[in-house]
Amino acid sequence: MEKVTEINTWADCAADLVAVAAGRKPADLVIRNTRLANVQSREVLDGWEVAVIAGRFAYVGPDAGHCIGDGTEVIDAKGRYLIPGLCDGHMHIESGMLTPAEFARAVAPHGTTTMFTDPHEIANVLGLRGVRLMHDEALxxxxxxxxxxxxxxxxxxGLETTxxxxxxxxxxxxxxxxxxxGLGEMMNFPGVVNGDPQMLAEMAxxxxAGKTVGGHYASPDRGPAFHAxxxxxxxxxxxxxxxxDSIDRARQGMRSMMRLGSAWYDVESQITAVTEKGLDPRNFILCTDDCHSGTLVNDGHMNxxxxxxxxxGCDPMVALQMCTINTATHFGLERELGSIAPGRRAxxxxxxxxxxxxxxxVFARGVMIAQEGRMLADCPHLDxxxxxxQTVHLGKELTAADFGIEAPEGANSARVRVIGVVENQAPTEALIRELPVIDGLVEGEGGTCQIALVERHRATGGVVNAFVSGFNYEGRMAMASTVAHDSHHMIVVGTDRENMALAAMRLGEVGGGVTFYKDAEEQALVELPIAGLMSDSPAHEVAAKADRLVAAxxxxxxxLNNAYMQHSLLALPVIPALRISDLGLVDVSTFQLTSLFAEEPA
Structure with missing residues (x-):
């Protein structure tokens, strides 16, 4: 495995940078005969060359011959494009089902050399200590x-318990x-709008500290609340x-981050603000938000x-800026990364x-870390x-009875609220369905099945039951997951209560992950033993298990496209319209708990 250079500050190696650029000292690495994609000026410079020392660019220009010495490694690019390493402006490592080390190993061969990560998934399970563990392995x-x-x-x-x-x-x-x-995405937008002291204190x-506050305004309201x-x-x-949405954010001085994750396809609908409306592209950034291991292994990452x-329809150089220099500038790192220019990390x-x-x-800090899809550098693990x-605490043995939904006394049918899944988008619909009652219990039918949230942090044995539509499951099945953004209890979706109990208990047995049962037999299992969110196994192994889950x-x-990602967000009570939590159904349009049973229309 290649040994990557430690990060030297620009100040620490300024003398060497100047000496190499002036020709007084040989470079560690010179790459010749490139077509350099200069994201600073948005132009492609034919024949330009770069010289690297101490992991940073020293010379970037038409001829680096004067930087070459006896010990210099020289690479002839043979007219290929040299572009900056790609930056992901907003993402959650835990969504890849991988630890930081394994995530880095998975994405570096795809050209991602910088990530801005928000580990709020593990924060909900392990608190500040979990964040520190992620932070330390990341470094x-x-x-x-x-x-x-x-x-x-x-x-x-007030709407969920973490x-x-x-x-x-x-x-x-x-x-x-x-x-x-900086600060991770401020999801509690009603708290900000209403002047909640803790939210304001965190931002302050x-x-x-001179760092960046991340945003998350998941509301269509563009009135005073948005401006607040x-x-x-x-x-x-x-x-x-x-x-x-992207235009409104840019006009308020916010960077519009357009995401393409495993299940969120929001670039095409927003990038027209640049390609058709002609807005300044400097205020637009590309990101993934959530990508599971299957996407990383099979499809790629920021590439x-x-x-x-x-x-x-975006110009390639403009699009490249949106995942390099724009991202670096947003986080105050323009002089450190995001472009091929003197002093920046190579x-x-x-x-x-x-x-x-x-x-x-792919090069990181002047060392080739990946070639033709193969990782060459080591990615160290924490212990x-x-x-x-050991984070899945159910408190009792769950049975089919825990997943029964009792109907109002004497009812032959029940009018209930149903979470409606929307393909390729994070928001859900708030639906009303008339469902049959059999032996006193409300039953799903016609594409509507049950959803349950099982408490797993404090061993309360609590189960909240409701209904969800859009997965279109058939037969006797259940899928359970301890990935349940963001409180990460356990979500169980199923058409059969016995299978739901079996799936839930299986995750308690293995310490977390995702499992799929059909006719009382396990069809697929992705073990996620770290916080019930991540595996420290290699990405290709996790992806293979995830593929079996998708097939099941x-x-x-x-x-549905990437239905697992839809499944994992059904407990996130900050994205409209209807969600489930350990406290009940949440109407996100009003930020209040609501009843499962809907009243008859007036």
């Missing part, structure tokens, strides 16, 4: 992984850690799904997003096509403590 990697301190655990106070809660004091402490770049601590949220300090937002933006990619973007060679692997879902009638 060990050969690529740049910056950590945003989670802001909202719980995401919606394993741990994040305080303003926790945020203040984290701002002193070396790898913290971040600003005092912008005034509170969030500097970006990734929750847009329409062209007008996938970049290609998609180009396919949507993170770069050689590719033979700027649009199709085959990732042929994750045992209590981080499809064999039971589910045809």
């Amino acid at each position: 060990m990697q050969p690529v740049n992984i910056y950590t945003q301190m989670p802001s909202c655990a719980p995401s919606a106070p 394993g741990y809660e994040i305080s303003a004091e926790d945020v203040a402490e984290a701002m002193t850690w070396p790898g913290i770049i 601590e971040t600003m005092r 949220y912008a005034a509170g300090g969030p500097a970006d937002d990734h929750e847009g799904t329409r062209e007008s 996938r997003v970049l290609r998609h933006a180009i396919e949507c 993170d770069m990619i050689l590719t033979s096509d700027l649009a199709a973007l085959p990732i042929e060679q 994750w403590p045992e209590d981080a692997r 879902m499809a064999a039971s009638g589910c045809r």
Whole structure:
């Protein structure tokens, strides 16, 4: 495995940078005969060359011959494009089902050399200690992984119960850690709008530290509430799904982060703000938000997003800026990364096509870490403590009776609220369905099946039951997952209560993950022993198990694109319209708990 250079500050190696650029000292690495994609000026410079020393660019110009000495490694690019390493502006490592080390190993061959990560998933399970574990492993990697301190655990106070809660004091402490770049997405937008003291204190601590506040305004309201949220300090937002969303954010001085994850397809509908409306592209950033291991292994990471933006009509150099220099500038790192320019970290990619973007060679800090899809550098692991692997506490043996929904006395049918899944989008619909009652219990039918949230942090034995539509499952089945954004209890979706109980108990047995049962037999299992969220197994092994899960879902009638990601977000009470929590059904339009049973229309 290649040994990647430790990060030297620009100041520490300025003398060497100057000496190499002037020709007084030989470079460590020179790459000749490139077509350099200069994202600073948005132009392709034929024949340009770069010289690297101490992991940073020293010379970037038409001829680096004067930088070559006896010990210099020289690479002839043979006219290929040299582009900056790709940056993901907003993402959650836990969504990949992988630890930071294994996530880095999975995405670096796709050209991602910088990530801005919000570990609020593990914060909900293990609190500040979990964030520190993620932060520490991130700093060990050969690529740049910056950590945003989670802001909202719980995401919606009073509407859910987490394993741990994040305080303003926790945020203040984290701002002193070396790898913290800012505050994670401020999901509690009603709290900001209403002047909640803790939300304002967290943002204030971040600003005092000179760092960036991440945004999350998941509401269509563009009235005073939207303007109040912008005034509170969030500097970006990734929750847009329409062209007008990206325009409105840019006009308020926020960066519009357009995401293409495993299940969120929000680039095509928003990038027209640049390609058709002509807005300044400097205020637009590409990101993934959530990508599971199957996507990473089979489809790619930020290279996938970049290609998609180009396919949507964006100029390749503009799209490249949106996942390099724009991202670095947003986080105050323009002088550190995001471009091929003197003094910056030597993170770069050689590719033979700027649009199709085959990732042929990847360099981080001046060392080739991947080639033709193969990782060459080591990705060190933390020794994750045992209590981080023992986080599923059910409190009792669950049976089919725990998943029964009693109907009003004497009813032959029941009018109920149903969570409606929307393909390729995070928001859900709030539906009303008339469902049959059999032996006193409400039963799903016609594409509507049961959903349950099982408490798993405090061993209360609590189960909340409701209904969900859109997965179109057939037969006697159940799928259970301890990945249940963001409080990460356990979500169980099924057509049969016995299978639901079996699936839930199986996850208690293995310490967390995702399982699929059909006719009382397990069809697929993805073990996620770390916090019930992540595996420290290699990405290709996790992806293979995830593929079996997807196949099991499809064999039971589910045809949704990346339905697992839809499943995992059904307990997130900060995205409209209807969600489930350990406290009941949540009407996100009013931020209040609501009854499962709907009243008859007037």
